[in-house]
Amino acid sequence: MTQILVDSLVYAAEIAIIAIGIALSYSVLRFANFAHVQFAVVGAYLSYTFFALLGWPVVASVILGAVATGGIAVATDRLVFARLRGISPDGKMIVSWGVALFLRAAVASVFGGGARVFPLQPAPLSFAGAYFTMQDVTVAAATLLAIGALHLLLYRTKAGTALRALAGNPDLARTRGIPAERMIALMWFVGGSYAGLGGTLFAMQTRLQPNMDLIMLLPVFSAVTIGGLDRVFGAALGALALSLAQNLLISVDLGSLLTGQPWSVPTQFRDFIAVGTMVLILLLRRRGATAQAR
Amino acid sequence: MRTCPTRRIVLSMLMLTAAALPARAAEPTVPVGVIANLTGSDVPSSVDMVRGVQLAADELNAAGGVQGRKIVLITEDSEYRPQAGIEAATKLFDVNKVEAAIVFGGSSVTLPIAELARPKGKVILNTSASSAKLGGYPGTLYSTLPLDDIVGAQVGAYAAKMGVKSAAFIVPNNTFGTGLMDAAAAAFTAAGGTVVRKIAYTEGQPDYRPDLQPLQRAKPDAIISAGYGDDTRTVFKAARELGITAPWYVAYPSIFAVEDPAWLNGHMSGLDNGGLDSSTGQRIKAIYAQQFKGEPRPHYFYGYDAMMLLGRAMQKGGTDAAAIKAALPLVAKDYDGATGRIEWDDRGQRINPPMDYFAFRDGKLEPIAAPK
Amino acid sequence: MIDFAIFAVTMIAIWSVLGISLHLQFGLTGLVNFGQVMPFAVGAYGAGFAAAHGLPIAAGIAIGALLTPLLGLLVIQPAGRLAQDYWALVTLGAGEIFRLTMLNVPAIAGGVEGTTVYRIADRSLAMLLALALLGAAALLARRIGRSPLGRILRVLREDETLGATLGRNPFALHRLVTVVSWTLAGLAGVLYAHVVGYLSPGAFTVGETFLIWTAVVLGGPASLPGVVLGTAVVELTAVSTRFVAQWSHLPFELTANLRLGTFGLVLVLVFLFRPDGLLREAKARSDADRR
Numbered sequence: 031m032t033q034i035l036v037d038s039l040v041y042a043a044e045i046a047i048i049a050i051g052i053a054l055s056y057s058v059l060r061f062a063n064f065a066h067v068q069f070a071v072v073g074a075y076l077s078y079t080f081f082a083l084l085g086w087p088v089v090a091s092v093i094l095g096a097v098a099t100g101g102i103a104v105a106t107d108r109l110v111f112a113r114l115r116g117i118s119p120d121g122k123m124i125v126s127w128g129v130a131l132f133l134r135a136a137v138a139s140v141f142g143g144g145a146r147v148f149p150l151q152p153a154p155l156s157f158a159g160a161y162f163t164m165q166d167v168t169v170a171a172a173t174l175l176a177i178g179a180l181h182l183l184l185y186r187t188k189a190g191t192a193l194r195a196l197a198g199n200p201d202l203a204r205t206r207g208i209p210a211e212r213m214i215a216l217m218w219f220v221g222g223s224y225a226g227l228g229g230t231l232f233a234m235q236t237r238l239q240p241n242m243d244l245i246m247l248l249p250v251f252s253a254v255t256i257g258g259l260d261r262v263f264g265a266a267l268g269a270l271a272l273s274l275a276q277n278l279l280i281s282v283d284l285g286s287l288l289t290g291q292p293w294s295v296p297t298q299f300r301d302f303i304a305v306g307t308m309v310l311i312l313l314l315r316r317r318g319a320t321a322q323a324r
Numbered sequence: 325m326r327t328c329p330t331r332r333i334v335l336s337m338l339m340l341t342a343a344a345l346p347a348r349a350a351e352p353t354v355p356v357g358v359i360a361n362l363t364g365s366d367v368p369s370s371v372d373m374v375r376g377v378q379l380a381a382d383e384l385n386a387a388g389g390v391q392g393r394k395i396v397l398i399t400e401d402s403e404y405r406p407q408a409g410i411e412a413a414t415k416l417f418d419v420n421k422v423e424a425a426i427v428f429g430g431s432s433v434t435l436p437i438a439e440l441a442r443p444k445g446k447v448i449l450n451t452s453a454s455s456a457k458l459g460g461y462p463g464t465l466y467s468t469l470p471l472d473d474i475v476g477a478q479v480g481a482y483a484a485k486m487g488v489k490s491a492a493f494i495v496p497n498n499t500f501g502t503g504l505m506d507a508a509a510a511a512f513t514a515a516g517g518t519v520v521r522k523i524a525y526t527e528g529q530p531d532y533r534p535d536l537q538p539l540q541r542a543k544p545d546a547i548i549s550a551g552y553g554d555d556t557r558t559v560f561k562a563a564r565e566l567g568i569t570a571p572w573y574v575a576y577p578s579i580f581a582v583e584d585p586a587w588l589n590g591h592m593s594g595l596d597n598g599g600l601d602s603s604t605g606q607r608i609k610a611i612y613a614q615q616f617k618g619e620p621r622p623h624y625f626y627g628y629d630a631m632m633l634l635g636r637a638m639q640k641g642g643t644d645a646a647a648i649k650a651a652l653p654l655v656a657k658d659y660d661g662a663t664g665r666i667e668w669d670d671r672g673q674r675i676n677p678p679m680d681y682f683a684f685r686d687g688k689l690e691p692i693a694a695p696k
Numbered sequence: 697m698i699d700f701a702i703f704a705v706t707m708i709a710i711w712s713v714l715g716i717s718l719h720l721q722f723g724l725t726g727l728v729n730f731g732q733v734m735p736f737a738v739g740a741y742g743a744g745f746a747a748a749h750g751l752p753i754a755a756g757i758a759i760g761a762l763l764t765p766l767l768g769l770l771v772i773q774p775a776g777r778l779a780q781d782y783w784a785l786v787t788l789g790a791g792e793i794f795r796l797t798m799l800n801v802p803a804i805a806g807g808v809e810g811t812t813v814y815r816i817a818d819r820s821l822a823m824l825l826a827l828a829l830l831g832a833a834a835l836l837a838r839r840i841g842r843s844p845l846g847r848i849l850r851v852l853r854e855d856e857t858l859g860a861t862l863g864r865n866p867f868a869l870h871r872l873v874t875v876v877s878w879t880l881a882g883l884a885g886v887l888y889a890h891v892v893g894y895l896s897p898g899a900f901t902v903g904e905t906f907l908i909w910t911a912v913v914l915g916g917p918a919s920l921p922g923v924v925l926g927t928a929v930v931e932l933t934a935v936s937t938r939f940v941a942q943w944s945h946l947p948f949e950l951t952a953n954l955r956l957g958t959f960g961l962v963l964v965l966v967f968l969f970r971p972d973g974l975l976r977e978a979k980a981r982s983d984a985d986r987r
Contacts, residue, residue, distance in 0.1 A: 033533070037531065037537075110967075117971065120784060121971075128961070128967070132960030134956070135363075135957030138956075139957070143368075161567055276534070280534055296523070298497040298525060299796075301526055302793065305793050309785075309793065312782050362952035401941075403952070406899040407899055407904070411934065411935065411938075414700055432896035436896075498808050499810075
């Protein structure tokens with residue numbers, strides 16, 4: 031049981047940082063940004079370049095990778111999304127898919143389509159019957175730190191207040207003299223670097239591949255949806271809820287409870303659970319959503 | 325004005341197509357199609373397959389080609405998507421007029437290509453897909469690797485011979501994984517073993533601890549497994565973290581990626597398509613090391629054999645598909661390939677493949693004797 | 697060469713039907729379906745189910761044609777009143793749920809292994825069938841677009857409240873559009889299965905949905921000829937880049953990636969420089985329709 035909790039926590043930490051960025055951009059720009067997940071892949075490749083190819087220290091590589099990804103996100107906004115502020119949310123969604131496709135091809139052209147692995151050998155640990163590694167601890171700690179830092183930024187700084195005002199009521203914020211475009215750039219930078227950080231942590235745990243965004247896409251969007259699309263910290267909780275739901279469902283022996291024959295949900299249904307939860311939550315929330323849309 | 329950009333796009337596309345079309349007809353050549361997933365999943369193995377094919381084509385050309393004509397390879401991307409694979413095959417068959425294509429790709433890509441090739445009477449040489457369904461295309465599809473039903477049965481029997489009484493399975497949830505698992509489980513059960521848990525995991529996940537926990541709870545004597553490098557590394561990592569100590573019996577240990585060599589030392593053994601120690605296998609392995617550095621993946625050898633067999637069949641019978649079909653089984657009889665002797669049944673599928681047994685010791689696979 | 701042209705035309709026709717289906721939903725009505733591959737997959741799997749269980753081809757067609765609108769209603773019934781981007785995520789999820797079910801439940805049509813379906817041997821016949829389906833779909837869409845219903849749908853697209861004040865129930869109309877457009881896509885799926893001869897879940901991913909979207913957005917979602925043109929351009933780009941790749945002599949892995957990157961770039965550039973697509977919505981002729 032402790033093991034299930036540990037597994038869930040680690041997986042939640044991996045997707046939470048990425049999910050936060052999507053919620054952040056949704057709260058300000060009001061569209062689901064598919065390119066965001068691809069930023070995570072770009073960030074992971076950048077950190078990999080610094081660490082494994084240039085031999086820089088791991089922490090510096092990760093931070094630099096995240097910052098550079100933030101820069102790429104801002105550049106993407108300047109080049110593409112800034113020119114499309116006026117179009118409908120679904121139009122932006124489609125454009126973001128185009129951006130993702132382009133970035134994926136760019137990454138694959140530079141690094142090749144094969145998988146790469148961060149050359150790390152984390153030490154195994156064990157606590158209260160659960161097994162995990164030093165890396166798991168680092169991932170969880172980094173995620174908590176990142177969430178804390180974002181909280182400070184949003185609630186303890188002027189820029190954060192402005193950003194929240196922009197998310198709450200863009201027109202009012204503009205008339206109050208908040209420099210909307212600069213705040214939006216800040217939002218892209220923060221979102222982009224969080225994606226880069228999340229992607230790096232994800233890749234350290236598994237591997238790097240240009241199309242790993244497709245593996246992260248559904249769980250991440252599911253987490254954001256559970257948390258409530260525009261609620262930044264909700265996304266982190268959503269990641270935890272999803273992760274717990276997945277791991278509990280596949281480990282509970284439903285068969286013994288119901289029929290006496292041991293049987294539990296096959297593990298390949300994890301994705302199924304993620305998507306199913308997302309759809310279910312969306313349907314249950316429809317009243318609120320409709321009210322908001324009108 | 326409205327139609328102007330449209331027309332321009334269509335026109336430029338037509339021009340591009342036209343520019344690409346005329347086969348540079350300086351000297352007569354023999355086109356051979358190659359379809360591989362150059363983007364998408366499993367790219368490195370695909371690339372190695374193409375390298376093997378290229379090497380064989382170069383060697384055939386250096387020795388005079390096919391009746392004085394040079395073999396020209398036309399390589400297409402299947403993107404690991406059935407739709408793109410069909411597109412690639414249609415282009416090769418209808419525009420490039422190839423009579424035969426060498427295909428790398430999962431069964432989901434290879435099967436629709438075979439479906440397309442059969443009514444056209446073309447020849448497919450399969451270098452990677454191993455679903456038992458591929459046996460349903462006699463006279464169209466020839467495989468240089470044995471299908472899952474054959475290898476799977478041998479893995480199951482091997483585990484039983486090693487004294488394993490209860491086993492759990494963990495394989496990727498794809499045709500390769502589940503096909504192999506089912507065949508191995510059947511053979512293992514037939515030899516008196518008990519299967520306690522079967523797990524098919526989704527490829528590409530960051531963590532397989534949740535998948536391995538049910539396996540751990542089932543307390544098997546041993547784990548029987550198959551998988552592709554990238555995922556197997558994550559599976560081993562999860563097993564190590566969970567403290568799973570059961571030994572591993574695996575199909576194709578050479579495509580496994582070991583995460584922590586010290587932990588796995590002496591814990592993994594299995595069987596692989598053999599014959600790679602043949603003189604041809606050793607020779608082309610050395611060429612690979614020289615050209616690209618490092619060790620080739622097994623598909624390099626399957627690709628090499630596919631092209632060699634195809635080249636020899638064309639030399640013997642002629643370059644049209646019917647002649648190739650007639651000649652392929654004949655040239656296979658006295659071909660000593662990079663993957664050993666190639667024996668085809670009447671479906672064109674490999675039987676009695678040479679199998680090598682390996683154990684993982686001191687960071688590498690060491691050959692061991694076949695179990696009695 | 698002629699065979700290749702036949703193949704290309706067949707595929708363009710089938711994907712154009714999907715495009716028209718999306719044109720009805722998005723271009724005309726404003727429904728953002730990010731699971732457009734789902735009705736296509738349901739149709740194809742209707743044929744696949746029939747083939748895997750030894751049923752006649754007609755049964756497959758019937759299953760595909762009936763199941764698709766039913767599932768469409770099942771998706772829109774609870775989700776119909778959602779805001780557009782929520783609806784987009786719901787349809788995206790529904791499409792994935794269908795694919796994952798086909799992947800993990802082998803009893804339906806072979807699971808990961810996929811299933812072989814009767815393949816139309818006469819390729820010209822396949823092309824004619826595809827063109828006939830495209831013709832029927834185009835006529836139907838044109839008819840809907842020019843009817844009073846089409847006008848109301850356009851009003852709804854621009855302003856749902858206004859539509860409602862005109863005494864129309866937007867939801868009932870959305871349901872109607874879903875049934876019609878999903879059935880079209882389902883029929884395209886049935887035909888696709890019989891053209892290709894083999895089905896597996898890998899052919900119906902999120903990526904396919906976005907390929908259809910690229911085509912529709914490129915051509916002009918609100919214009920019927922635009923949708924067909926967009927599909928033709930996307931399909932021909934996919935095909936012609938193969939020739940460019942072969943002719944350029946760049947490393948094969950690089951050209952393969954550049955090919956895919958081109959699609960992303962086209963999608964972005966169209967939005968930046970030609971947001972209505974290549975062909976704009978034909979100007980409505982009646983006064984009542986002037987916006």
